[in-house]
Amino acid sequence: MAVELKDLTKVEENYSKWYNELVVKAGLAENSAVRGCMVIKPYGYAIWEKMQRVLDDMFKATGHENAYFPLFIPKSFFSREASHVEGFAKECAVVTHYRLMNSPEGEGVVVDPSAKLEEELIVRPTSETIIWNTYKNWITSYRDLPILCNQWANVVRWEMRTRLFLRTAEFLWQEGHTAHATREEAIEEAERMIRVYQDFAQNYMGVPVIVGHKSPNERFAGAEDTLTIEALMQDGKALQSGTSHFLGQNFAKAFDVTYATKEGTQEYVWATSWGVSTRLMGALIMAHSDNNGLVLPPKLAPIQVAMVPIYKGEEQLAQMKQRLDEIAAELRAKGISVKVDARDNVRSGFKFAEYELKGVPVRLALGPRDMQNGTIELARRDTLTKEVVSQEGIAERIVALLDEIQANIYKKALDFRNSMITKADTWEEFVDILDNKGGFVEAHWDGTVETEVAIKEATKATIRCIPLDVKEEEGKCIYSGKPSKFRVLFARSY
Amino acid sequence: MAVELKDLTKVEENYSKWYNELVVKAGLAENSAVRGCMVIKPYGYAIWEKMQRVLDDMFKATGHENAYFPLFIPKSFFSREASHVEGFAKECAVVTHYRLMNSPEGEGVVVDPSAKLEEELIVRPTSETIIWNTYKNWITSYRDLPILCNQWANVVRWEMRTRLFLRTAEFLWQEGHTAHATREEAIEEAERMIRVYQDFAQNYMGVPVIVGHKSPNERFAGAEDTLTIEALMQDGKALQSGTSHFLGQNFAKAFDVTYATKEGTQEYVWATSWGVSTRLMGALIMAHSDNNGLVLPPKLAPIQVAMVPIYKGEEQLAQMKQRLDEIAAELRAKGISVKVDARDNVRSGFKFAEYELKGVPVRLALGPRDMQNGTIELARRDTLTKEVVSQEGIAERIVALLDEIQANIYKKALDFRNSMITKADTWEEFVDILDNKGGFVEAHWDGTVETEVAIKEATKATIRCIPLDVKEEEGKCIYSGKPSKFRVLFARSY
Numbered sequence: 001m002a003v004e005l006k007d008l009t010k011v012e013e014n015y016s017k018w019y020n021e022l023v024v025k026a027g028l029a030e031n032s033a034v035r036g037c038m039v040i041k042p043y044g045y046a047i048w049e050k051m052q053r054v055l056d057d058m059f060k061a062t063g064h065e066n067a068y069f070p071l072f073i074p075k076s077f078f079s080r081e082a083s084h085v086e087g088f089a090k091e092c093a094v095v096t097h098y099r100l101m102n103s104p105e106g107e108g109v110v111v112d113p114s115a116k117l118e119e120e121l122i123v124r125p126t127s128e129t130i131i132w133n134t135y136k137n138w139i140t141s142y143r144d145l146p147i148l149c150n151q152w153a154n155v156v157r158w159e160m161r162t163r164l165f166l167r168t169a170e171f172l173w174q175e176g177h178t179a180h181a182t183r184e185e186a187i188e189e190a191e192r193m194i195r196v197y198q199d200f201a202q203n204y205m206g207v208p209v210i211v212g213h214k215s216p217n218e219r220f221a222g223a224e225d226t227l228t229i230e231a232l233m234q235d236g237k238a239l240q241s242g243t244s245h246f247l248g249q250n251f252a253k254a255f256d257v258t259y260a261t262k263e264g265t266q267e268y269v270w271a272t273s274w275g276v277s278t279r280l281m282g283a284l285i286m287a288h289s290d291n292n293g294l295v296l297p298p299k300l301a302p303i304q305v306a307m308v309p310i311y312k313g314e315e316q317l318a319q320m321k322q323r324l325d326e327i328a329a330e331l332r333a334k335g336i337s338v339k340v341d342a343r344d345n346v347r348s349g350f351k352f353a354e355y356e357l358k359g360v361p362v363r364l365a366l367g368p369r370d371m372q373n374g375t376i377e378l379a380r381r382d383t384l385t386k387e388v389v390s391q392e393g394i395a396e397r398i399v400a401l402l403d404e405i406q407a408n409i410y411k412k413a414l415d416f417r418n419s420m421i422t423k424a425d426t427w428e429e430f431v432d433i434l435d436n437k438g439g440f441v442e443a444h445w446d447g448t449v450e451t452e453v454a455i456k457e458a459t460k461a462t463i464r465c466i467p468l469d470v471k472e473e474e475g476k477c478i479y480s481g482k483p484s485k486f487r488v489l490f491a492r493s494y
Numbered sequence: 495m496a497v498e499l500k501d502l503t504k505v506e507e508n509y510s511k512w513y514n515e516l517v518v519k520a521g522l523a524e525n526s527a528v529r530g531c532m533v534i535k536p537y538g539y540a541i542w543e544k545m546q547r548v549l550d551d552m553f554k555a556t557g558h559e560n561a562y563f564p565l566f567i568p569k570s571f572f573s574r575e576a577s578h579v580e581g582f583a584k585e586c587a588v589v590t591h592y593r594l595m596n597s598p599e600g601e602g603v604v605v606d607p608s609a610k611l612e613e614e615l616i617v618r619p620t621s622e623t624i625i626w627n628t629y630k631n632w633i634t635s636y637r638d639l640p641i642l643c644n645q646w647a648n649v650v651r652w653e654m655r656t657r658l659f660l661r662t663a664e665f666l667w668q669e670g671h672t673a674h675a676t677r678e679e680a681i682e683e684a685e686r687m688i689r690v691y692q693d694f695a696q697n698y699m700g701v702p703v704i705v706g707h708k709s710p711n712e713r714f715a716g717a718e719d720t721l722t723i724e725a726l727m728q729d730g731k732a733l734q735s736g737t738s739h740f741l742g743q744n745f746a747k748a749f750d751v752t753y754a755t756k757e758g759t760q761e762y763v764w765a766t767s768w769g770v771s772t773r774l775m776g777a778l779i780m781a782h783s784d785n786n787g788l789v790l791p792p793k794l795a796p797i798q799v800a801m802v803p804i805y806k807g808e809e810q811l812a813q814m815k816q817r818l819d820e821i822a823a824e825l826r827a828k829g830i831s832v833k834v835d836a837r838d839n840v841r842s843g844f845k846f847a848e849y850e851l852k853g854v855p856v857r858l859a860l861g862p863r864d865m866q867n868g869t870i871e872l873a874r875r876d877t878l879t880k881e882v883v884s885q886e887g888i889a890e891r892i893v894a895l896l897d898e899i900q901a902n903i904y905k906k907a908l909d910f911r912n913s914m915i916t917k918a919d920t921w922e923e924f925v926d927i928l929d930n931k932g933g934f935v936e937a938h939w940d941g942t943v944e945t946e947v948a949i950k951e952a953t954k955a956t957i958r959c960i961p962l963d964v965k966e967e968e969g970k971c972i973y974s975g976k977p978s979k980f981r982v983l984f985a986r987s988y
Contacts, residue, residue, distance in 0.1 A: 108569075
C-alpha cells in the first residue's frame with residue numbers, strides 16, 4: 001500500500017493526534033478488529049526485534065537464561081498475594097469455556113455450555129504467580145539459587161482507554177523473574193537490571209532517563225520496592241519506560257517457596273521481577289520524531305541508509321543502480337543496513353518523503369552530475385541537512401556519521417529533558433510549571449500517601465520517582481507544608 | 495536442582511515413558527499447574543531459541559518480514575470460512591468476561607457477571623482469520639502484492655490428551671501468511687517454504703524427512719493443498735513436523751480481499767500459510783536420543799563442548815581450570831559454545847552422566863596424566879566413544895569433529911528411516927508390517943476418502959503423504975482392490 005506522506009498533523013497543533021497518525025502512517029502499528037489489541041506491522045516489528053536482540057544480549061551478559069511459562073493462570077493463584085490481586089486480577093481476560101458448538105439455531109458457532117471450566121483461567125497480566133508456583137518445585141536448597149530467568153511473552157490487561165504502543169490490552173514484553181538466597185542479593189539484582197534498562201534507553205534508544213524509586217503508592221502490586229526509569233516526551237509529559245521490582249519474600253510466602261541454607265535451616269526465598277514492553281516503541285517515537293515523521297537512532301533503525309537514484313530514462317537508472325549497489329556493498333561490509341530504492345513507479349521526491357517519514361538516519365541521492373563528478377548527496381534525518389560529498393571513502397564517512405547521529409539524537413533529547421526539570425518551592429509555582437511549562441518538577445513532599453493522592457487529584461501530576469542520586473535538602477512539602485528532607489520528581493505522565 | 499541421572503526408563507522397555515521422563519530429566523520442559531500447558535525450562539528453551547534463529551534467518555533470506563497480530567479472534571471470524579470453523583473453532587479457549595471482582599462471600603475473586611463481552615473472543619488456534627481481516631486493509635492493488643509476513647507466537651488448541659512438546663494446549667510456533675496476485679505464485683511460495691522446512695530438518699536437526707502432499711482428508715481446514723514434511727521416530731511412528739498450505743482464494747473470499755490488477759479488473763487474492771512449532775523439539779528428541787539421554791546435533795546444541803577436570807585437591811583443580819579456560823578460549827574463538835565445569839561439589843562421574851543426559855556433543859576431560867603429557871580425553875556423545883588426543887590443534891580437531899558428528903547423526907537417522915520404508919502389496923502384508931515392524935508402508939490406495947478412513951479405523955495408520963517424487967506405477971488399492979496409479983506412504987503417527 002502507498003505510504004501516506006501528506007496530511008500528518010503538526011506536532012505543535014495536536015501532539016496526541018500527531019502521534020496517533022505517525023504510528024499508522026509510518027507503518028509501525030494499527031488498531032485491530034479486537035478492541036484494544038494492536039497489529040504490529042513489519043516496519044514497527046523490525047524496530048522491536050532490534051530492541052529485543054540488544055536487550056536479550058544484555059540479559060545474557062548478566063547471567064540470565066530465557067524460559068517460557070504458561071499463558072493462562074488459574075484464578076485462585078491471584079488471591080494468594082493480597083496486594084497483587086488488587087493490582088492485577090481485576091481488569092483481565094477471563095477464559096471460562098473450552099469449546100464452541102454449532103448454534104442450535106444454525107447460525108455460526110456458540111459457546112458450548114457443557115464445556116465450562118471448573119476454575120476460570122486468566123490470560124496472564126504478569127507472571128509472578130505462575131512462575132513462583134513453578135519455582136516451588138525447582139528450589140530445595142541454597143545450591144539451586146540463584147535462579148535467573150527471563151521470558152519474552154505477550155500479556156493482557158483489559159485497559160479501557162488504549163493508545164497504540166503506549167497502552168494496549170495485549171502487549172509484548174519481557175519479564176525477568178529471579179530467586180535469591182538473600183535479601184541483599186535480590187536488591188542488588190533489582191538495581192543491576194534497572195541499570196541495564198538505563199543503559200539500553202540512553203545508549204540505544206537515545207532517550208535520557210532518570211533512575212529512581214517509585215513512591216509507595218506507585219509501586220508494583222506485591223513489591224517492597226519498585227525502581228523505575230522515567231523518560232520525558234517532547235510534549236513535557238513523563239513516560240515510565242521500565243521497572244525493576246524488589247519483591248521481598250512476598251511471592252515465596254504466597255507460594256510456600258523455601259530453601260535449605262548451608263546451615264540446614266529453612267528460609268523463604270527472595271525475589272525480583274523486571275520488565276520492559278512494546279511501550280518502549282512509544283517512548284522512542286515520542287522522544288525524537290518531528291513534523292516530517294520518525295527520527296530513529298541508527299542503532300535501532302531497520303534501514304540505516306536509504307539510497308535513491310535521480311535519473312532520466314531507463315539506461316541512466318540502470319547505470320545509477322549499478323553504482324549504488326557497489327556503494328551499498330561497501331556499506332554492508334561494514335555492517336550497515338542499506339536499502340537501494342530503484343523503484344521506477346514513484347518519483348524521487350516521494351521516496352525522500354517516505355524515508356523521512358520512516359526515520360531512516362541517512363539518505364544518499366545520486367544524480368547525473370554526481371555520476372560525472374564522483375560525488376553523492378548525503379542527507380541527515382536528525383538535522384535535515386544535506387551536503388554533496390565524494391563517493392570515495394563514503395563507507396568510512398557513514399560509519400562515523402551514524403555514530404555522530406546517534407550521539408546527536410541523545411544530546412538533543414538530553415538538553416531538552418534537562419531544560420524541563422524545574423524546581424518549585426510553593427504550590428503556586430508548582431501548579432504554574434505543570435500548567436504552563438510541563439516537564440519534571442522538583443519539589444518537597446512530606447512522604448505520605450495522602451499528600452501524594454491529594455496532589456494527583458488537584459493537578460493530575462504524580463511522583464514519577466525519588467531519584468537514586470537525590471540530595472539531602474531541608475524543605476517543606478509543597479502541599480502540606482510539613483518538613484521534608486529531599487525533593488522528589490513530579491510530572492504529568494502517560 | 496540436581497539433575498536426575500538415574501532411573502531413566504530404557505528405550506526398549508517403554509518408549510513413551512522413556513520420552514516423557516527424558517524431557518523432564520534433561521531439563522527441557524515440564525507440565526504446569528494449568529492442564530495441558532507446559533513450562534519450557536531454560537535448557538529446552540535454549541534449543542528452541544537456536545531453532546528460531548536459524549529458521550528466522552531462512553525466512554528473511556527468502557524475503558519474509560515478521561509482524562505481530564492479536565492473540566484474540568472474534569468468534570464470528572471463524573464462521574466465515576466453512577471448513578476452517580469445523581477444524582479450529584471447536585476445541586478452543588473462550589474468553590467471555592473481562593473483569594473479576596471480590597467474592598460477595600469474601601473468599602477470593604469471582605467473575606464479574608456485569609463484565610460479559612458482547613462477542614466472545616477465541617484465543618488464536620491459528621491466525622488466518624484475523625490476518626486476512628487485516629490484509630483487507632493492506633491490499634488495494636497489484637502493487638501491494640505479494641505480502642510476505644511471518645509471526646512468532648503462542649497458540650492454543652484445547653487438546654484432551656497432551657504430551658510435552660508433541661501435543662500441548664498452548665504451544666509456541668511461527669506462522670507465515672502470504673498474499674499473492676496469482677495462483678501460480680502462491681503455489682510456488684507454499685513449495686518454497688516446505689523446502690525451507692526440509693532443509694532445516696535435515697541440515698540442522700539431522701532429521702531426514704519425506705516431503706509430500708497430504709491426502710484431502712488430512713489437509714489443513716481451509717486449504718486447497720497441504721504440503722508436509724514427515725519424519726520417522728525411533729519407535730517406528732511418523733511425526734508430521736511442518737506443513738505449508740496453498741489456501742487458494744478461500745480466505746480472500748471469506749474476508750472479501752480483492753486487488754486491482756494492472757489491467758484494472760478486481761480479483762481475489764491468493765494465499766498460503768505455513769508453520770512449524772515446539773513440536774519440532776519432540777522430533778529432535780525422539781529421532782536421536784538413547785538410554786543415556788539426549789543426543790543433540792551440534793548445530794542446535796546450546797553447549798557444544800563440555801570440559802571437566804579430573805583432579806585431586808584444590809591446587810590441581812586451579813591448575814586444570816586454568817588450562818581448560820585456555821582451551822575454551824581457543825574454541826570460543828572458533829565460534830564453539832563451551833562450558834568449563836569446575837564445580838567442586840559433584841564428582842566427575844556425575845558430570846559425565848549429566849552431559850550425556852543433556853546431549854552435549856563433545857566432552858573433554860583433563861586428568862593429571864594429561865597435564866603432564868599435553869593430552870586430553872575426548873568423548874563423543876553420538877557414538878559414546880572416547881580417545882586421548884593431543885591438546886595441540888584441539889580447536890581445529892573439534893571444529894572438524896562437530897561437522898562429522900552432525901553428519902553422522904543425520905546418516906544414522908537416514909539409514910534407520912530408509913530401512914523402515916517397506917512395500918506392501920496385500921492387506922495381510924500391510925497389517926503385518928504395521929504391527930510387527932512399523933515405519934512407513936508404501937502401498938497403493940484408490941484415492942477415496944472412504945478407503946482412507948476405513949484403513950485408519952482398521953489399523954490406526956493414516957496416509958502420511960503422497961511424496962512429491964512419487965513414481966507412476968500401476969497397482970491395486972491395498973484395501974478396496976480398485977486401480978491405483980502410484981503408492982502413497984502410510985504409517986501410524988504421533
